[in-house]
Amino acid sequence: MTTPLLRVEAVEAAYQGSIVALHGVSLDVRAGEIHALLGANGAGKSTTLKAVSNLLPAERGQVTAGRIVFDGHDTGRTSPADLVRLGLVQVLEGRHCFRALTVEENLLTGALGRGARRAEIAGDLARVYGIFPKLKDRRRTLAGLCSGGEQQMAAIGRALMSRPRLLVLDEPSMGLAPLVVRDIFEQLRQLNREEGLSILVAEQNSTVALQYADRATVLEAGRTVLSGDAQVLQQRADIQSFYFGEGGIGRGVEAEIAA
Numbered sequence: 459m460t461t462p463l464l465r466v467e468a469v470e471a472a473y474q475g476s477i478v479a480l481h482g483v484s485l486d487v488r489a490g491e492i493h494a495l496l497g498a499n500g501a502g503k504s505t506t507l508k509a510v511s512n513l514l515p516a517e518r519g520q521v522t523a524g525r526i527v528f529d530g531h532d533t534g535r536t537s538p539a540d541l542v543r544l545g546l547v548q549v550l551e552g553r554h555c556f557r558a559l560t561v562e563e564n565l566l567t568g569a570l571g572r573g574a575r576r577a578e579i580a581g582d583l584a585r586v587y588g589i590f591p592k593l594k595d596r597r598r599t600l601a602g603l604c605s606g607g608e609q610q611m612a613a614i615g616r617a618l619m620s621r622p623r624l625l626v627l628d629e630p631s632m633g634l635a636p637l638v639v640r641d642i643f644e645q646l647r648q649l650n651r652e653e654g655l656s657i658l659v660a661e662q663n664s665t666v667a668l669q670y671a672d673r674a675t676v677l678e679a680g681r682t683v684l685s686g687d688a689q690v691l692q693q694r695a696d697i698q699s700f701y702f703g704e705g706g707i708g709r710g711v712e713a714e715i716a717a
């Protein structure tokens with residue numbers, strides 16, 4: 459089997475030296491796949507993604523055990539900015555946009571630091587507008603005045619301007635209407651299928667995520683408790699109700715579905 463693009467190996471992480479958030483998270487993202495990271499509120503999805511992008515120190519957090527390797531690079535020893543240059547680009551939870559900048563200015567910030575030429579940037583901008591035509595209509599509008607869906611598209615568009623190889627998304631569906639969520643996931647899948655963009659997406663909305671993902675990993679209380687083929691996970695009603703149903707996430711059962 460080929461080496462995965464991203465390998466998260468038995469990672470433990472804590473905030474402020476004592477608040478342990480991750481107790482042993484492992485997952486692999488293969489080149490060219492959409493991988494969903496699932497789990498209830500507080501399961502550790504955001505912490506895992508921040509560990510992947512080496513963003514924990516900015517929140518007084520740190521990886522205390524295990525390791526994370528992106529395309530041969532130990533992410534704990536690579537600055538977040540260098541990780542972006544290497545192609546690991548994250549869209550943080552809450553669709554962070556610069557509210558006082560226009561949509562187009564937001565997109566252009568994604569090209570900073572790449573040292574790209576004007577023509578190249580113009581081409582990338584046109585590409586993002588092709589993916590999200592709504593952004594083209596709103597390009598002169600301040601991001602702060604845009605709808606939640608448009609802001610999420612702008613945040614994703616900005617990440618695309620950095621030319622990612624692995625796009626990491628934290629809860630892109632949060633607070634958005636179901637139709638807008640579908641629209642965003644459809645575009646992500648198209649990018650994945652047509653351009654081979656690898657995607658790691660954390661979601662509480664497991665129904666949508668499993669529908670679009672190739673494989674998935676489930677976290678519970680800071681641990682990987684399940685991983686495997688998304689379709690298999692989707693079809694197994696017992697797992698569905700156990701992990702994502704009203705009873706909430708499963709209670710300590712470890713399972714491995716044939717990947």
Ligand code: ATP
Nearest residue numbers: 473477479497498499500501502503504505506517
């Ligand atoms: P959510 O969907 O709510 O974002 P999550 O699965 O992403 O949930 P995390 O945000 O990673 O979960 O949180 C995991 C644990 O770490 C939680 O117990 C949370 O309270 C704790 N935590 C998260 N961020 C911090 C922080 N900056 N300082 C201290 N504890 C934190």
